[in-house]
Amino acid sequence: MADVFDAYSRYYDLLYRDKDYVSEADYIARLLKAYGSGRELLEFGSGTGRHGRLFAERGYRVLGIERSPEMIAASTETEGFSCRQGDVCTLDLGYRFDAVLALFHVVCYQTSNSAVCALFDRAALHLKQGGIFIFDVWYSPAVYSQKPAVRVKRISDATTEITRIAEPYPRPNENVVDVNYLVFVEDVKSGGVQKVDETHPMRHFSLPELDLIAEHSGFERVAAEEFLTGQKPGENTWGVCIVMKKVR
Ligand SMILES: C[S@@+](CC[C@H](N)C(=O)[O-])C[C@H]1O[C@@H](n2cnc3c(N)ncnc32)[C@H](O)[C@@H]1O
Known part of the structure:
Protein backbone atom coordinates (compact mmCIF):
# COMPACT_ATOMS: atom_id res chain seq x y z
CA MET A 1 0.00 0.00 0.00
CA ALA A 2 1.46 3.36 -1.09
CA ASP A 3 1.36 6.75 0.70
CA VAL A 4 -1.35 9.24 -0.23
CA PHE A 5 -0.51 10.84 -3.62
CA ASP A 6 2.57 8.70 -4.04
CA ALA A 7 1.90 6.54 -7.12
CA TYR A 8 -1.56 8.12 -7.63
CA SER A 9 0.07 11.44 -8.60
CA ARG A 10 1.55 9.88 -11.77
CA TYR A 11 -1.96 9.55 -13.18
CA TYR A 12 -3.58 12.52 -11.40
CA ASP A 13 -3.96 14.88 -14.37
CA LEU A 14 -5.30 12.12 -16.62
CA LEU A 15 -7.71 10.90 -13.90
CA TYR A 16 -9.07 14.43 -13.48
CA ARG A 17 -8.86 15.45 -17.15
CA ASP A 18 -12.65 15.89 -17.15
CA LYS A 19 -12.67 18.11 -14.05
CA ASP A 20 -13.68 21.62 -15.05
CA TYR A 21 -10.78 23.60 -13.55
CA VAL A 22 -11.57 26.61 -15.78
CA SER A 23 -15.11 27.03 -14.40
CA GLU A 24 -13.77 26.42 -10.89
CA ALA A 25 -11.10 29.12 -11.27
CA ASP A 26 -13.73 31.54 -12.61
CA TYR A 27 -16.01 30.69 -9.68
CA ILE A 28 -13.26 31.23 -7.07
CA ALA A 29 -12.14 34.43 -8.80
CA ARG A 30 -15.75 35.70 -8.53
CA LEU A 31 -15.72 34.91 -4.78
CA LEU A 32 -12.35 36.63 -4.32
CA LYS A 33 -13.69 39.72 -6.03
CA ALA A 34 -17.01 39.64 -4.15
CA TYR A 35 -15.20 39.52 -0.79
CA GLY A 36 -12.74 42.26 -1.73
CA SER A 37 -9.52 40.21 -1.96
CA GLY A 38 -6.31 41.59 -3.41
CA ARG A 39 -4.22 39.67 -5.95
CA GLU A 40 -1.63 37.86 -3.82
CA LEU A 41 -2.76 34.28 -3.24
CA LEU A 42 -1.34 31.43 -1.19
CA GLU A 43 -2.67 28.08 -2.35
CA PHE A 44 -2.61 25.19 0.14
CA GLY A 45 -2.25 21.74 -1.46
CA SER A 46 -1.69 23.13 -4.95
CA GLY A 47 -1.30 19.64 -6.45
CA THR A 48 -0.19 19.74 -10.07
CA GLY A 49 -0.87 23.49 -10.25
CA ARG A 50 -3.94 23.45 -12.45
CA HIS A 51 -5.90 26.03 -10.42
CA GLY A 52 -2.76 28.06 -9.71
CA ARG A 53 -1.88 28.52 -13.37
CA LEU A 54 -5.45 29.55 -14.19
CA PHE A 55 -5.43 32.15 -11.39
CA ALA A 56 -2.13 33.47 -12.75
CA GLU A 57 -3.76 33.82 -16.19
CA ARG A 58 -6.48 35.87 -14.47
CA GLY A 59 -3.93 38.34 -13.11
CA TYR A 60 -3.26 36.84 -9.65
CA ARG A 61 0.19 36.07 -8.20
CA VAL A 62 0.03 32.61 -6.70
CA LEU A 63 2.37 30.64 -4.47
CA GLY A 64 1.38 26.99 -4.12
CA ILE A 65 2.42 24.83 -1.18
CA GLU A 66 2.21 21.09 -1.78
CA ARG A 67 3.24 18.22 0.50
CA SER A 68 3.71 15.54 -2.14
CA PRO A 69 7.03 15.75 -4.05
CA GLU A 70 5.42 13.58 -6.75
CA MET A 71 2.61 16.12 -7.28
CA ILE A 72 5.17 18.96 -7.41
CA ALA A 73 7.17 17.01 -10.00
CA ALA A 74 4.02 16.75 -12.14
CA SER A 75 3.41 20.51 -11.83
CA THR A 76 4.76 23.26 -14.10
CA GLU A 77 5.39 26.82 -13.00
CA THR A 78 4.30 29.75 -15.15
CA GLU A 79 4.50 33.54 -15.00
CA GLY A 80 2.55 34.37 -11.84
CA PHE A 81 2.46 30.83 -10.45
CA SER A 82 5.18 29.05 -8.50
CA CYS A 83 5.04 26.24 -6.00
CA ARG A 84 7.21 24.70 -3.36
CA GLN A 85 7.17 21.62 -1.24
CA GLY A 86 5.83 21.95 2.28
CA ASP A 87 3.26 20.92 4.85
CA VAL A 88 0.57 23.58 5.27
CA CYS A 89 0.07 22.50 8.91
CA THR A 90 3.56 23.69 9.86
CA LEU A 91 4.20 26.36 7.21
CA ASP A 92 5.82 29.65 8.19
CA LEU A 93 6.77 31.84 5.23
CA GLY A 94 7.02 35.06 7.23
CA TYR A 95 4.75 36.76 4.70
CA ARG A 96 1.05 37.68 4.59
CA PHE A 97 -1.16 37.24 1.54
CA ASP A 98 -4.53 38.69 0.49
CA ALA A 99 -6.18 35.28 0.34
CA VAL A 100 -5.48 31.64 1.16
CA LEU A 101 -7.10 28.93 -0.98
CA ALA A 102 -7.38 25.18 -0.31
CA LEU A 103 -9.22 23.63 -3.25
CA PHE A 104 -10.47 20.14 -4.05
CA HIS A 105 -10.79 18.74 -0.55
CA VAL A 106 -7.34 19.70 0.77
CA VAL A 107 -8.88 20.42 4.20
CA CYS A 108 -10.52 16.93 4.20
CA TYR A 109 -7.07 15.34 4.06
CA GLN A 110 -6.44 16.73 7.57
CA THR A 111 -8.30 14.03 9.48
CA SER A 112 -7.28 14.73 13.10
CA ASN A 113 -8.51 17.71 15.13
CA SER A 114 -4.91 18.81 15.67
CA ALA A 115 -4.18 18.79 11.92
CA VAL A 116 -7.37 20.71 11.04
CA CYS A 117 -6.66 23.32 13.74
CA ALA A 118 -3.04 23.61 12.60
CA LEU A 119 -4.14 24.21 8.99
CA PHE A 120 -6.55 26.96 10.08
CA ASP A 121 -3.87 28.56 12.29
CA ARG A 122 -1.40 28.54 9.38
CA ALA A 123 -4.01 30.06 7.07
CA ALA A 124 -4.55 32.87 9.61
CA LEU A 125 -0.79 33.35 10.09
CA HIS A 126 -0.34 33.94 6.35
CA LEU A 127 -3.26 36.35 5.88
CA LYS A 128 -3.44 40.11 6.17
CA GLN A 129 -6.11 41.45 8.52
CA GLY A 130 -9.45 41.11 6.69
CA GLY A 131 -7.91 38.50 4.37
CA ILE A 132 -10.04 35.72 2.90
CA PHE A 133 -9.72 31.95 3.30
CA ILE A 134 -11.64 29.90 0.72
CA PHE A 135 -11.83 26.11 0.80
CA ASP A 136 -14.16 23.28 -0.07
CA VAL A 137 -14.99 20.23 2.02
CA TRP A 138 -17.16 17.12 2.04
CA TYR A 139 -20.33 18.08 3.89
CA SER A 140 -21.32 15.75 6.77
CA PRO A 141 -25.13 16.03 6.29
CA ARG A 203 -12.72 13.87 6.82
CA HIS A 204 -16.10 15.52 6.35
CA PHE A 205 -17.37 18.57 8.20
CA SER A 206 -20.49 20.24 9.54
CA LEU A 207 -20.89 24.02 9.64
CA PRO A 208 -20.98 24.38 13.46
CA GLU A 209 -17.76 22.31 13.66
CA LEU A 210 -16.03 24.53 11.09
CA ASP A 211 -17.29 27.67 12.83
CA LEU A 212 -15.85 26.49 16.14
CA ILE A 213 -12.44 25.77 14.60
CA ALA A 214 -12.56 29.07 12.73
CA GLU A 215 -13.35 31.07 15.85
CA HIS A 216 -10.27 29.64 17.59
CA SER A 217 -8.05 30.69 14.68
CA GLY A 218 -9.43 34.23 14.40
CA PHE A 219 -11.79 33.66 11.45
CA GLU A 220 -15.44 34.40 10.89
CA ARG A 221 -17.44 32.48 8.31
CA VAL A 222 -18.94 34.82 5.71
CA ALA A 223 -20.32 32.24 3.26
CA ALA A 224 -21.16 28.54 2.91
CA GLU A 225 -22.62 27.39 -0.38
CA GLU A 226 -22.60 24.49 -2.78
CA PHE A 227 -19.32 24.50 -4.68
CA LEU A 228 -19.78 26.03 -8.14
CA THR A 229 -23.60 26.47 -8.01
CA GLY A 230 -23.73 28.81 -5.00
CA GLN A 231 -26.88 27.00 -3.74
CA LYS A 232 -27.67 26.74 -0.04
CA PRO A 233 -26.05 23.54 1.32
CA GLY A 234 -28.27 20.64 2.37
CA GLU A 235 -28.44 16.86 2.58
CA ASN A 236 -27.70 16.53 -1.14
CA THR A 237 -24.70 18.86 -1.15
CA TRP A 238 -21.55 16.73 -1.07
CA GLY A 239 -19.12 19.56 -1.79
CA VAL A 240 -19.50 22.79 0.15
CA CYS A 241 -17.44 25.91 -0.44
CA ILE A 242 -16.65 27.99 2.63
CA VAL A 243 -15.46 31.59 2.71
CA MET A 244 -13.91 32.84 5.93
CA LYS A 245 -12.59 36.27 6.82
CA LYS A 246 -9.70 36.90 9.18
CA VAL A 247 -11.19 39.11 11.86
CA ARG A 248 -8.54 38.91 14.61
C1 LIG B 1 -7.23 16.17 -4.15
S1 LIG B 1 -5.65 16.91 -4.22
C2 LIG B 1 -6.04 18.54 -4.82
C3 LIG B 1 -4.87 19.16 -5.54
C4 LIG B 1 -5.20 20.51 -6.20
N1 LIG B 1 -5.61 21.49 -5.22
C5 LIG B 1 -6.24 20.32 -7.26
O1 LIG B 1 -7.33 20.94 -7.15
O2 LIG B 1 -5.99 19.57 -8.21
C6 LIG B 1 -5.25 17.27 -2.52
C7 LIG B 1 -3.83 17.78 -2.40
O3 LIG B 1 -3.61 18.28 -1.09
C8 LIG B 1 -2.26 17.97 -0.75
N2 LIG B 1 -2.17 18.06 0.72
C9 LIG B 1 -2.92 17.40 1.62
N3 LIG B 1 -2.54 17.73 2.87
C10 LIG B 1 -1.53 18.60 2.75
C11 LIG B 1 -0.70 19.29 3.69
N4 LIG B 1 -0.87 19.12 5.01
N5 LIG B 1 0.25 20.14 3.22
C12 LIG B 1 0.41 20.31 1.89
N6 LIG B 1 -0.32 19.66 0.94
C13 LIG B 1 -1.28 18.82 1.37
C14 LIG B 1 -2.09 16.57 -1.31
O4 LIG B 1 -0.73 16.20 -1.40
C15 LIG B 1 -2.78 16.71 -2.66
O5 LIG B 1 -1.92 17.15 -3.65
Whole structure:
Protein backbone atom coordinates (compact mmCIF):
# COMPACT_ATOMS: atom_id res chain seq x y z
CA MET A 1 0.00 0.00 0.00
CA ALA A 2 1.46 3.36 -1.09
CA ASP A 3 1.36 6.75 0.70
CA VAL A 4 -1.35 9.24 -0.23
CA PHE A 5 -0.51 10.84 -3.62
CA ASP A 6 2.57 8.70 -4.04
CA ALA A 7 1.90 6.54 -7.12
CA TYR A 8 -1.56 8.12 -7.63
CA SER A 9 0.07 11.44 -8.60
CA ARG A 10 1.55 9.88 -11.77
CA TYR A 11 -1.96 9.55 -13.18
CA TYR A 12 -3.58 12.52 -11.40
CA ASP A 13 -3.96 14.88 -14.37
CA LEU A 14 -5.30 12.12 -16.62
CA LEU A 15 -7.71 10.90 -13.90
CA TYR A 16 -9.07 14.43 -13.48
CA ARG A 17 -8.86 15.45 -17.15
CA ASP A 18 -12.65 15.89 -17.15
CA LYS A 19 -12.67 18.11 -14.05
CA ASP A 20 -13.68 21.62 -15.05
CA TYR A 21 -10.78 23.60 -13.55
CA VAL A 22 -11.57 26.61 -15.78
CA SER A 23 -15.11 27.03 -14.40
CA GLU A 24 -13.77 26.42 -10.89
CA ALA A 25 -11.10 29.12 -11.27
CA ASP A 26 -13.73 31.54 -12.61
CA TYR A 27 -16.01 30.69 -9.68
CA ILE A 28 -13.26 31.23 -7.07
CA ALA A 29 -12.14 34.43 -8.80
CA ARG A 30 -15.75 35.70 -8.53
CA LEU A 31 -15.72 34.91 -4.78
CA LEU A 32 -12.35 36.63 -4.32
CA LYS A 33 -13.69 39.72 -6.03
CA ALA A 34 -17.01 39.64 -4.15
CA TYR A 35 -15.20 39.52 -0.79
CA GLY A 36 -12.74 42.26 -1.73
CA SER A 37 -9.52 40.21 -1.96
CA GLY A 38 -6.31 41.59 -3.41
CA ARG A 39 -4.22 39.67 -5.95
CA GLU A 40 -1.63 37.86 -3.82
CA LEU A 41 -2.76 34.28 -3.24
CA LEU A 42 -1.34 31.43 -1.19
CA GLU A 43 -2.67 28.08 -2.35
CA PHE A 44 -2.61 25.19 0.14
CA GLY A 45 -2.25 21.74 -1.46
CA SER A 46 -1.69 23.13 -4.95
CA GLY A 47 -1.30 19.64 -6.45
CA THR A 48 -0.19 19.74 -10.07
CA GLY A 49 -0.87 23.49 -10.25
CA ARG A 50 -3.94 23.45 -12.45
CA HIS A 51 -5.90 26.03 -10.42
CA GLY A 52 -2.76 28.06 -9.71
CA ARG A 53 -1.88 28.52 -13.37
CA LEU A 54 -5.45 29.55 -14.19
CA PHE A 55 -5.43 32.15 -11.39
CA ALA A 56 -2.13 33.47 -12.75
CA GLU A 57 -3.76 33.82 -16.19
CA ARG A 58 -6.48 35.87 -14.47
CA GLY A 59 -3.93 38.34 -13.11
CA TYR A 60 -3.26 36.84 -9.65
CA ARG A 61 0.19 36.07 -8.20
CA VAL A 62 0.03 32.61 -6.70
CA LEU A 63 2.37 30.64 -4.47
CA GLY A 64 1.38 26.99 -4.12
CA ILE A 65 2.42 24.83 -1.18
CA GLU A 66 2.21 21.09 -1.78
CA ARG A 67 3.24 18.22 0.50
CA SER A 68 3.71 15.54 -2.14
CA PRO A 69 7.03 15.75 -4.05
CA GLU A 70 5.42 13.58 -6.75
CA MET A 71 2.61 16.12 -7.28
CA ILE A 72 5.17 18.96 -7.41
CA ALA A 73 7.17 17.01 -10.00
CA ALA A 74 4.02 16.75 -12.14
CA SER A 75 3.41 20.51 -11.83
CA THR A 76 4.76 23.26 -14.10
CA GLU A 77 5.39 26.82 -13.00
CA THR A 78 4.30 29.75 -15.15
CA GLU A 79 4.50 33.54 -15.00
CA GLY A 80 2.55 34.37 -11.84
CA PHE A 81 2.46 30.83 -10.45
CA SER A 82 5.18 29.05 -8.50
CA CYS A 83 5.04 26.24 -6.00
CA ARG A 84 7.21 24.70 -3.36
CA GLN A 85 7.17 21.62 -1.24
CA GLY A 86 5.83 21.95 2.28
CA ASP A 87 3.26 20.92 4.85
CA VAL A 88 0.57 23.58 5.27
CA CYS A 89 0.07 22.50 8.91
CA THR A 90 3.56 23.69 9.86
CA LEU A 91 4.20 26.36 7.21
CA ASP A 92 5.82 29.65 8.19
CA LEU A 93 6.77 31.84 5.23
CA GLY A 94 7.02 35.06 7.23
CA TYR A 95 4.75 36.76 4.70
CA ARG A 96 1.05 37.68 4.59
CA PHE A 97 -1.16 37.24 1.54
CA ASP A 98 -4.53 38.69 0.49
CA ALA A 99 -6.18 35.28 0.34
CA VAL A 100 -5.48 31.64 1.16
CA LEU A 101 -7.10 28.93 -0.98
CA ALA A 102 -7.38 25.18 -0.31
CA LEU A 103 -9.22 23.63 -3.25
CA PHE A 104 -10.47 20.14 -4.05
CA HIS A 105 -10.79 18.74 -0.55
CA VAL A 106 -7.34 19.70 0.77
CA VAL A 107 -8.88 20.42 4.20
CA CYS A 108 -10.52 16.93 4.20
CA TYR A 109 -7.07 15.34 4.06
CA GLN A 110 -6.44 16.73 7.57
CA THR A 111 -8.30 14.03 9.48
CA SER A 112 -7.28 14.73 13.10
CA ASN A 113 -8.51 17.71 15.13
CA SER A 114 -4.91 18.81 15.67
CA ALA A 115 -4.18 18.79 11.92
CA VAL A 116 -7.37 20.71 11.04
CA CYS A 117 -6.66 23.32 13.74
CA ALA A 118 -3.04 23.61 12.60
CA LEU A 119 -4.14 24.21 8.99
CA PHE A 120 -6.55 26.96 10.08
CA ASP A 121 -3.87 28.56 12.29
CA ARG A 122 -1.40 28.54 9.38
CA ALA A 123 -4.01 30.06 7.07
CA ALA A 124 -4.55 32.87 9.61
CA LEU A 125 -0.79 33.35 10.09
CA HIS A 126 -0.34 33.94 6.35
CA LEU A 127 -3.26 36.35 5.88
CA LYS A 128 -3.44 40.11 6.17
CA GLN A 129 -6.11 41.45 8.52
CA GLY A 130 -9.45 41.11 6.69
CA GLY A 131 -7.91 38.50 4.37
CA ILE A 132 -10.04 35.72 2.90
CA PHE A 133 -9.72 31.95 3.30
CA ILE A 134 -11.64 29.90 0.72
CA PHE A 135 -11.83 26.11 0.80
CA ASP A 136 -14.16 23.28 -0.07
CA VAL A 137 -14.99 20.23 2.02
CA TRP A 138 -17.16 17.12 2.04
CA TYR A 139 -20.33 18.08 3.89
CA SER A 140 -21.32 15.75 6.77
CA PRO A 141 -25.13 16.03 6.29
CA ALA A 142 -24.74 14.78 2.69
CA VAL A 143 -22.24 12.05 3.61
CA TYR A 144 -24.64 10.68 6.27
CA SER A 145 -27.73 11.03 4.10
CA GLN A 146 -26.37 9.80 0.75
CA LYS A 147 -23.67 7.44 2.06
CA PRO A 148 -20.43 6.99 0.10
CA ALA A 149 -20.71 4.30 -2.60
CA VAL A 150 -18.28 2.24 -4.67
CA ARG A 151 -17.47 4.14 -7.87
CA VAL A 152 -15.70 3.06 -11.01
CA LYS A 153 -14.04 5.57 -13.33
CA ARG A 154 -12.56 4.80 -16.73
CA ILE A 155 -10.46 7.30 -18.62
CA SER A 156 -7.87 7.05 -21.38
CA ASP A 157 -5.55 8.96 -23.67
CA ALA A 158 -3.51 7.86 -26.69
CA THR A 159 -1.06 5.82 -24.59
CA THR A 160 -2.84 4.86 -21.36
CA GLU A 161 -6.15 3.36 -20.27
CA ILE A 162 -7.06 3.79 -16.62
CA THR A 163 -9.71 2.01 -14.58
CA ARG A 164 -10.09 3.32 -11.02
CA ILE A 165 -12.21 1.61 -8.40
CA ALA A 166 -12.96 3.79 -5.35
CA GLU A 167 -14.15 1.80 -2.31
CA PRO A 168 -15.27 3.80 0.74
CA TYR A 169 -14.84 2.51 4.30
CA PRO A 170 -16.59 4.93 6.67
CA ARG A 171 -15.29 5.55 10.19
CA PRO A 172 -18.49 7.12 11.53
CA ASN A 173 -17.19 8.01 14.96
CA GLU A 174 -14.34 10.04 13.48
CA ASN A 175 -16.18 11.79 10.60
CA VAL A 176 -13.70 10.08 8.29
CA VAL A 177 -14.13 7.88 5.22
CA ASP A 178 -11.14 5.81 4.13
CA VAL A 179 -11.34 5.79 0.35
CA ASN A 180 -9.35 2.93 -1.11
CA TYR A 181 -8.32 3.64 -4.69
CA LEU A 182 -7.45 0.60 -6.75
CA VAL A 183 -6.13 1.84 -10.09
CA PHE A 184 -5.35 -0.36 -13.09
CA VAL A 185 -3.17 1.36 -15.66
CA GLU A 186 -2.87 -0.27 -19.06
CA ASP A 187 -0.16 0.67 -21.52
CA VAL A 188 -2.15 0.69 -24.77
CA LYS A 189 0.83 -0.29 -26.93
CA SER A 190 2.25 -3.18 -24.91
CA GLY A 191 -0.96 -4.25 -23.14
CA GLY A 192 1.00 -4.32 -19.86
CA VAL A 193 -1.06 -3.52 -16.75
CA GLN A 194 0.19 -1.83 -13.58
CA LYS A 195 -1.77 -1.79 -10.34
CA VAL A 196 -1.78 1.10 -7.87
CA ASP A 197 -3.37 0.72 -4.43
CA GLU A 198 -3.72 3.84 -2.26
CA THR A 199 -5.96 4.71 0.68
CA HIS A 200 -7.02 8.34 1.09
CA PRO A 201 -8.58 9.05 4.52
CA MET A 202 -11.07 11.90 4.02
CA ARG A 203 -12.72 13.87 6.82
CA HIS A 204 -16.10 15.52 6.35
CA PHE A 205 -17.37 18.57 8.20
CA SER A 206 -20.49 20.24 9.54
CA LEU A 207 -20.89 24.02 9.64
CA PRO A 208 -20.98 24.38 13.46
CA GLU A 209 -17.76 22.31 13.66
CA LEU A 210 -16.03 24.53 11.09
CA ASP A 211 -17.29 27.67 12.83
CA LEU A 212 -15.85 26.49 16.14
CA ILE A 213 -12.44 25.77 14.60
CA ALA A 214 -12.56 29.07 12.73
CA GLU A 215 -13.35 31.07 15.85
CA HIS A 216 -10.27 29.64 17.59
CA SER A 217 -8.05 30.69 14.68
CA GLY A 218 -9.43 34.23 14.40
CA PHE A 219 -11.79 33.66 11.45
CA GLU A 220 -15.44 34.40 10.89
CA ARG A 221 -17.44 32.48 8.31
CA VAL A 222 -18.94 34.82 5.71
CA ALA A 223 -20.32 32.24 3.26
CA ALA A 224 -21.16 28.54 2.91
CA GLU A 225 -22.62 27.39 -0.38
CA GLU A 226 -22.60 24.49 -2.78
CA PHE A 227 -19.32 24.50 -4.68
CA LEU A 228 -19.78 26.03 -8.14
CA THR A 229 -23.60 26.47 -8.01
CA GLY A 230 -23.73 28.81 -5.00
CA GLN A 231 -26.88 27.00 -3.74
CA LYS A 232 -27.67 26.74 -0.04
CA PRO A 233 -26.05 23.54 1.32
CA GLY A 234 -28.27 20.64 2.37
CA GLU A 235 -28.44 16.86 2.58
CA ASN A 236 -27.70 16.53 -1.14
CA THR A 237 -24.70 18.86 -1.15
CA TRP A 238 -21.55 16.73 -1.07
CA GLY A 239 -19.12 19.56 -1.79
CA VAL A 240 -19.50 22.79 0.15
CA CYS A 241 -17.44 25.91 -0.44
CA ILE A 242 -16.65 27.99 2.63
CA VAL A 243 -15.46 31.59 2.71
CA MET A 244 -13.91 32.84 5.93
CA LYS A 245 -12.59 36.27 6.82
CA LYS A 246 -9.70 36.90 9.18
CA VAL A 247 -11.19 39.11 11.86
CA ARG A 248 -8.54 38.91 14.61
C1 LIG B 1 -7.23 16.17 -4.15
S1 LIG B 1 -5.65 16.91 -4.22
C2 LIG B 1 -6.04 18.54 -4.82
C3 LIG B 1 -4.87 19.16 -5.54
C4 LIG B 1 -5.20 20.51 -6.20
N1 LIG B 1 -5.61 21.49 -5.22
C5 LIG B 1 -6.24 20.32 -7.26
O1 LIG B 1 -7.33 20.94 -7.15
O2 LIG B 1 -5.99 19.57 -8.21
C6 LIG B 1 -5.25 17.27 -2.52
C7 LIG B 1 -3.83 17.78 -2.40
O3 LIG B 1 -3.61 18.28 -1.09
C8 LIG B 1 -2.26 17.97 -0.75
N2 LIG B 1 -2.17 18.06 0.72
C9 LIG B 1 -2.92 17.40 1.62
N3 LIG B 1 -2.54 17.73 2.87
C10 LIG B 1 -1.53 18.60 2.75
C11 LIG B 1 -0.70 19.29 3.69
N4 LIG B 1 -0.87 19.12 5.01
N5 LIG B 1 0.25 20.14 3.22
C12 LIG B 1 0.41 20.31 1.89
N6 LIG B 1 -0.32 19.66 0.94
C13 LIG B 1 -1.28 18.82 1.37
C14 LIG B 1 -2.09 16.57 -1.31
O4 LIG B 1 -0.73 16.20 -1.40
C15 LIG B 1 -2.78 16.71 -2.66
O5 LIG B 1 -1.92 17.15 -3.65
